[in-house]
Amino acid sequence: MINLAGRDILHGWGKFLFTGVGLGLLIGVTLSMAGIYRGMVDDGQVLIDNSGADLWVVQQGTLGPYAEPSSIRDDVWRGIAGLPGVAETGNAAYLTIQIQHAGIEARVMIVGMEVDRPNRPGAPAYLTAGRPVLAGHYEAIADEKTGLALGERIRIRRHEYVIVGLTRRMVSASGDPMIFVPLKDAQEIQFLKDNDALLNERARTAANPAFNRPGVPGLLEAVQAAGAQSRMVNTVLVRLSPGADADAVANEIQRWKRLTAYTRAQMEDILIAKLIATSSKQIGMFLAILSVVTAAIVAFIIYTMTMAKIREIAVLKLIGAKNRTIALMILQQALGLGLIGFLVGRVASGLWAPVFPKYVLLLPGDALRGFAIVMLICALASVVAIRAALRIDPAEAIGG
């Protein structure tokens, strides 16, 4: 038996292909939306993986350091480092800021890390160029996505930093590239006020009789000195000894140190389930709407293509073609359109993914699922046209 759908497609292949390309661009947008969601999840996962930590110790009762502000003293690590199962600790400070470089504004996450020895938790997992930060101040490692090059100087708040190393795929949960600086610099960037604010604050403190007491010499100076330095960090990253039970260590920290400690699983839950929950729902809504729009467009296209063949279908029915033959012809055309649309969509989404400002991750599994959904949508969409075709009266082929 001749494949009627295939012959019809070949006969008007230009029109069919053009329609398929149009549909493909729509499918490409849908796949990109799914890719953006996957990219967000991956950004969160990468943030966790790259921190090199097994536990995140944060201010009690907060979801810090990524989802909520957290502020703890920078010496709490001492008490944590002595607990059984803890191999290494590292203070870390995180701050998302806007920087200007070469006339371009970019949003970056400043990461303050301890630089006294390599591979402390919080330091970039690997470098693609350059060297680690060795000096205690004003050196930085930048993610390649910042566009910064080795040896370049960049101004962050009051100071200039020289880029000594480059790394890759070190991003915040929002996808902003990271710039790693020494912890002391990050504390200054994050917690210290500007000079005008400091002067103003000193004047206020001096005017406060509680701090400026003639009977207590040195009190005012001590209070003012405390306001001019920061000893706070956002989190203590903990690396566990091999075989240590993360939950048990976390419970110990929470019990004795009056802090909150999150395991990797809990941090994944915070970053992926909580932090991007609204965004993923938003994307889910877009995906649902795009799926409905795709279905409506496929249904309309297939219906229009079928109605353009009313006379041929009437003749086919008159000369004895079974309903199954006609239904199969329409179904195959719908699936053919879906196949072309999916291929075009997959290629298009792959081509334009790098242009997106945020990371778009197109997973083969998502592509397979997308293909199955597209084919299902096309099959369902063809039902409208099939029903219309089966209602065509064979008598329409006979005049009168």
Add this chain to the structure above:
Amino acid sequence: MDKIKNSPPAIKLTGLRKRYGSGDAAVDALKGVDMTVWPGEVVGLIGPSGSGKSTLLKCLGAVIEPTGGHMELAGETIYDGASGGWKIPDLRTLRRDRIGFVFQAPYLIPFLDVTDNVALLPMLAGVDNATARQRALELLTALDVAHRAKAQVSQLSGGEQQRVAIARSLANHAPIILADEPTAPLDSERALTVIRILNDMAQQFRTAIIVVTHDEKIIPTFKRIYQIRDGKTHEEAGEGRTV
């Protein structure tokens, strides 16, 4: 013809009736049509617009159901109004295997080439592709259009398309062909050629052909004519002019 008449008539209609609607809005399109067509015979069916020609053709083609009377195909009762209507459970198969159609416009399938347009009918009946295409080529040769066998329908002239349509109607060895105004879009010369072909095919394949027409050019070619007026047929002898 006597030899042909020894076999049962290809079509025999007795008191065939068709009513559209009901009550006060009822319209009797056919009021008792009697008609007999023998194998190998080409008869004309003429009448003014609205006389019931198309309704009769649709009843003959098992496309609409009559409301009364009796209809036989090659001696087999296919419709009997007095005993419940259609006697054939699958009308689609009946149309596919036993009735050929030629329309005013050829209505070929535009996305199939000439051979496959003809071969489609046997393929729908389950004949394998190679045999169906061989049969199509034989018919196209008989109709002098085999040189366009691989052409697309849109590349054919009107006359060539009509020949292909005739070939399609013969592709399943149907004992009856219903031709609805088959010469309407053609000039005199081509119209007469189509009639000559139909006569040749009727003789060659012992096919009974009913030609519904208004075409004054071809009416003199029929040996027998059924004129339909007010839903009833009146048989007349035609001139039977040689084409």
